[in-house]
Every structure is written in structure tokens, then in C-alpha cells.
Amino acid sequence: MHDLRSIRENPEGFDAGLAARGAEPVAGRILEIDEKRRAVTTRGQEAQARRNDASKAIGAAMGRGEIELAEELKAEVAEIKHTLPALEEEGKALGEELDALLAALPNLPASDVPKGADEAGNVETARWGQQRNFEFDPKEHADLGPPLGLEFETAAEMSGARFAFLRGQMARLERALGQFMLDLQTGQRGYTECIVPLLVREEALYGTGQLPKFAEDNFRTTDDRWLIPTAEVSLTNSVREQILDDLSNPIRLTALTPCFRSEAGAAGKDTRGYIRQHQFYKVELVAICRDEDHETEHEHMVRSAEQVLEALDLPYRRMLLCTGDMGFGARKTFDLEVWLPGQGAYREISSVSWCGEFQARRMNARYRGENGKPAFVHTLNGSGLAVGRTLVAVLENYQQADGSVLVPEALKPYMGGIERLTPQG
Template sequence: MHDIRAIKDDPAAFDAGLGKRGLAPQAATLLQLDEARRSRISEAQGLQTRRNEASKEIGKAKATKDEAAAQALMAEVAGLKDRMAVLDKDAAEAATALDQALAALPNLPADDVPAGEDEDGNVEQKRWGTPRAFAFAARDHADIGPALGLDFEAGARLSGARFTVLRGGAARLHRALGQFMLDRHTSENGYAETATPVMVRDEAMFGTGQLPKFAEDSFRTTDGRWLIPTAEVSLTNLVREQILAETALPIRLTALTQCFRSEAGAAGRDTRGLIRQHQFEKVELVSICTAEQAADEHERMTRAAEGILEALNLPYRRMLLCDGDMGFSARRTYDLEVWLPGQDRYREISSCSSFGEFQARRMDARYRPILAGVKGNTAFVHTLNGSGLAVGRTLVAVIENYQEEDGSVTVPDVLRPYMGGIDRIGALA
């Protein structure tokens, strides 16, 4: 959500930021809506002042038995009341129109975000690891997976396309990955484990930017709740409508949850395998902090996600997204892309984003700064979130990078304690 006062202070800068997102100028329209709201409020306040004065004059007129004057004043008061009701209605409608217009606009990119229209404009920041040289033709996980326990056909029979049943060693390896990630983030990276609902209300989805623009991308229950597309929604909204102490910041949270996405507009994309599912598990990282802490928190969070890939010895690269490829709420985003030898390419496995005050304004999440030992006025917190990591996609990366010629998969060293010491999974019995 944007601050109309900031738009008023520098409308050209606001429109320039929207231009980086490929949007037409909006400042003039927004300021007109704000002026309509303000002018009606101002007029109503003036009429209220006159109404108060006229009410006093009625008492004086009645005291002097000037009935004609009293009747005229009462008629004036009645007319003022009717006009004020109209103005209040107009002001409320203008405020709603302004809020809806602001809510539909994406966050503005940070100054160092590269220009670009799509993923081709993203800038590679680093690479880690060397892709494995196979002595045989590496295969896609969708080809290896069924023998290991990735049952795409059963998932389709139960629920339709983009659902998968996991059995045997594949299911255990999937569970091990989620537990390993959660343990690493809590014990080494300083994130507090949190168990949250996977169904939330409209307000929570609005707070993190999924509503109103992206309603079709999520699933809604019959009683009006939403299945979370990511634990970002529930974790970040834990501070909605709160005023936090500055000394409590930064707050770092993590959760391993089921996630649900309708994948609207993704028809025909990644129809094979686990890459794009309607239901999947993900370990999410969320940070709530001050403006001064945000840059360090973004780097810290991204390194936490990278650390999982490095512990699993999975080659990856870090990409700084261009302004045309960032998510709606993001101000700055790093994507981590893991090497998939079966596809002979890097694929996204994590997004780590900084949102500035954008989500906090939608949630009304604030903190009270302490300046030279004195509590100051409240300020909006800054929010960040990232995948640490998507469990299904990490399973894909492990299967493809650790595959053997006989179709089995070697278990990475760090996962073996979670697998009861098993060092390889093979075909189901």
C-alpha cells in the first residue's frame, strides 16, 4: 500500500517508479481522488461549525421570543444536516475509491533494481558449485521418480492434474528435507519455529498483497477463508494491527507448511513432475524489522536459503530480479536457481524479497522507535520473506543431481540422520 502523502510530495517520482513496472502514470488520478475526499471533509467540517453556531442562535431567538428567527434558523440547521449527510457519503465513497486504487498498485522498485521487462532482464549475482559430470545421460525427475515412489497417476486419480502421491523412499526423503531445513533455520540461522493455520481470512491475504489483485491464484473455502499460497501470509500477519517495541526487532520466523496455489495462468507450464503443483510443502522465512535493518536482513535471509543448497551440495546461482519480473509486493528480490541436470538448466527454488513498508501499511503494523532514550512516534515496520526452501523442488533437485545409472538416488550426507542412516533410495519393492 502506498502513502498518499508521499505521492503528493513527489508525484513525478511515484509515476517514474510505476513506469519501471510498465504502468501508466497514476499520481494525478490518485491526488484528484484524495482532493475530492479532503474537500468534502473540509466542507462538512465548515458546515458543522455553522450548525453549532446556528443551534446556539436558535436558543437566543427563543429566549427573546423571536419565533420567526428561530424557525428560519431551524430550517437552516435541517438543511445543513442534509447537506452534511451528502458530503459524508461523498467523502466515504472518495476514500473507498482512493483505497481501492492504491491497493491495486504494485510496490515501487528499489533504486538498485535493474531495468527489464521479464526474466531476461534479471542479473546474475553469483554462482556456487559445479554441476556434476555424469558418466551416463542424466534424466528428468519425472522419468526417474515413478520407480522411486513419485506417483503422478495416483495423484491425478485422487485430485486431478498437478497433484502427486509420494510413497516409500521418495516420501521419506521429502520428509527428511523439510525437517532438515527447519532444524537448520532454527538452530543455526536464528529463526523461531512457528506453527500457523493454513486457512486465513480476507484481511490476512490483503495484508501481504495477495488480495484483491490475485484472488484467482488462490483457493477459497466455502465459508470464505483462503488456503494459504505460502506461510508468508500467516507469519507476516502475526504482527498486523500491532505496535511493537523497537527493542523486539528484528523478529525472525520460520514455518514448514502445506501451501496451495491454483496456478491460474500457468496452463501448459511444467505439466510434468513436481515443479508446479496445486499442493506442496515449503519452509518459509519471514523477518519483521526497522528500515535501517532491512538491507542486512535481506542479505541474511538469502544466505540462510543458500546455506541449505550448499549443505546439500546442490549447484545454484543467485539472480537479482529486474523491475519487470518482481512480485507485486516486492521492492527488491533475489531468486535462487538450482541446477537441474535432467533439464540442463537452472530453475527457481527460492525467492527472497524485501517489501519496505508496503505490506506493513496494508496490515497497519508499526513499531515505536526509541530516540536518544525517548520513545518517539510510531513508524511502519519493514517486512521480508523468502523460501528456505520449497521442499518439492528441492526433492526434484536431489533426485536429479544425485541420480545413479541404475535409477537409484544417493542420499546427501546431511540427510542421512533423518533417513535412519539410509544412504540410497531405490525402486519400490
């Protein structure tokens, strides 16, 4: 949600920020509705004050024997009593119209975010690791995985497209990846592990920005709860409607959860393989901090994701997303893209975003500053990492000529003695 006061003070700057994200200018419409709403509120307050004054004057007039004046005042009070509900309804309708307009607008980009219409405008800022040289043509995971236990047809028979069935050693590898990531984030990076609800109410998804604009991308139950598209929803909403007494140290939270996405906006993308699924596991990272700490915290979160890739010896690059490729709630985003030799391309495996006050305003999440006055927190979120996509990267980078896959050194303590995934007959 946006700060209405800042829009009043700088409507041109607000529209310029929206334009950088490919959105139409709306500051004029916002200010028009806001002015009407404030005018109605003022009229209501003036009417209520006049009603109170007239009510008091009735008794005084009766005491003086001014019956005619008292009757006139009674009629005026009755008229105001009739008018007030209409003013209240008008103000409420204008407020709802304004809230709906603001809720549908994306966050404004930070000043150092490069301008661009789509992913072509993203900027590579760092690269790590050496791409492996294979003495054979490396396979894509969708071809390599089925003999090892990554089954797509089995899942499709019971659930349809964009589901997978993992069996035996492959299931163990996915579990190992999730546990390894959690241990790294909690043991080395200062995050507190959480187990969170997978079903949330509408206001939780509104708080983190998935609703109302992206309802079709999420799964809804018959009792009006929603399956979380990421643990960001549950973790970030853990501070909703609160005023935190002390935020001198950022709150860092992490969770390994299933995630559920309808992928309505990704029709035709990555229909083959394990890259884009309706159901997948992810280790999510969330931070709650003060404005003055957000840059340091953003870098800390990016490094927390990068260290997973480095521990697994998976080559990656860091990308600063342009204005046209950032998520709805982000002010600044770094994507990490892992090298997939089977595809011969870098693919996104983590997205780490600073959201400023955008989510906090929607959740009414604040902290008490040094002056004792409440201020909105800043929120950050990122993947540390997407487990399924990391599985894909391990398969493609550690594949062998005979179709087997070596287990990375960092995962061996989690694999119960399995050091190589081998094709099953």
C-alpha cells in the first residue's frame, strides 16, 4: 500500500515511479477521490457539531419560553439526523474506492533500479563458480531424472500437469536439500526456524500483496482460506497489526514449506520438467527491520542464498532486476540464476526483494522508534532456496556419462550413506 500523504506532496514523482514499472499514471484520480472523501468527512463533522449545538440550544430556548425557536431547532436536528447516515455512506464508499485503487498499484522502484520493460533490462552484477566441462552431451533433468526416481507420468495420472512423484533415492535427495538449507540458514546466517500455517485467510495474502490483484495465481479452498504460494505470507504476517517495542536488531525468520501456485500467469512456460510446478518445496527467508537497516539486511539475505549455492558448488550469477521485471511488492530485487548445463542457460533459483513499507502498510505492522513514535517496519523476503529447482541444478551439474548423479559433498551427511544416484531397472 502507498503513503497517501507522499502522493499529495509529490504526485508527479508518484506517477513517474509507476511509469517506470509500465503502469498508467493515476495520481490525479487518487487525489480527486481523496479530496472528495475529505470534503465529505468535513461536512459530516460540521453537521455533527451543529447537531450538538442545536440540541443544547433547544433546552435553552424552552427555558426562555421561546417555543417557536425551539421547534425550529428540533426540525434542524431532525434534518441533520437524516443527513448524517448518507454522508457516512458516501464517505465509506469513497474510502473503499480509494483503497481498492491503491491496493492494485505496484510498489515504486528504488532510485538505483535500472529501467527496463522486461528481463532483457536486468543487469548482471556478479558471477561465481566454474561451469563444468563434460566429455559427453549433458542431459536436461527432465530426461535424466525419470530413471533415477523423478517421475512425471505417475503424478500426471492422479493430478494432471505440473506435478511430480519422487521415489526412493530422489525423494531422499530432495529431503536432504531442504534440511541442509535450513541448517545453514539457522546455524550460520541467524534465521529462526518456524513451522507455519499452509492455509491462511484473505487478509494475510492481502498483507503481502498477492491479493486482490493476483487471485487467479493462487489456490482457494471452499471455506475461503488460501493455500500459501510461499511461506513469505505466513512469516511476514506474523507481525501484522503489531507495534514492536524493539527493532534494533532485524527479525530473521525461515521456514521449509510446501508452496502452491496455480501458475495462471505462466501458461506455456516450463511445461516440461520440474522447474515450474503447482506444488513444490521452498526454504523461505523473511526479515523485518528498520528503514536504516534495509540495505545491510538486503545484502545479508542475498548472501544467505548465495552461500547455499556455493556450498553445493553450483555456478550462479547475481542479477539486479529492472523496473519492468520486479515483483508487485518489491522496491529492489536481486535474482540468483544457477547454471543448468543440460539447458545451457542460467535459470532463476532465488529472488530476494526489499519491499520498503509497502507490505507493512497493508498489514499495519509498526515498531516504536527512538522517539517513541510508531513507524512502519521494512520487510524483505527471498528464497534460500527453491528446493525443487536446486534439485534440478544438482542433477544437471553432477550428472555422469552412465546416467548416474554424484551427491555433492555438502549433502552426504544427509543422505544416509548414498553417494551416487543410480538409474533403477
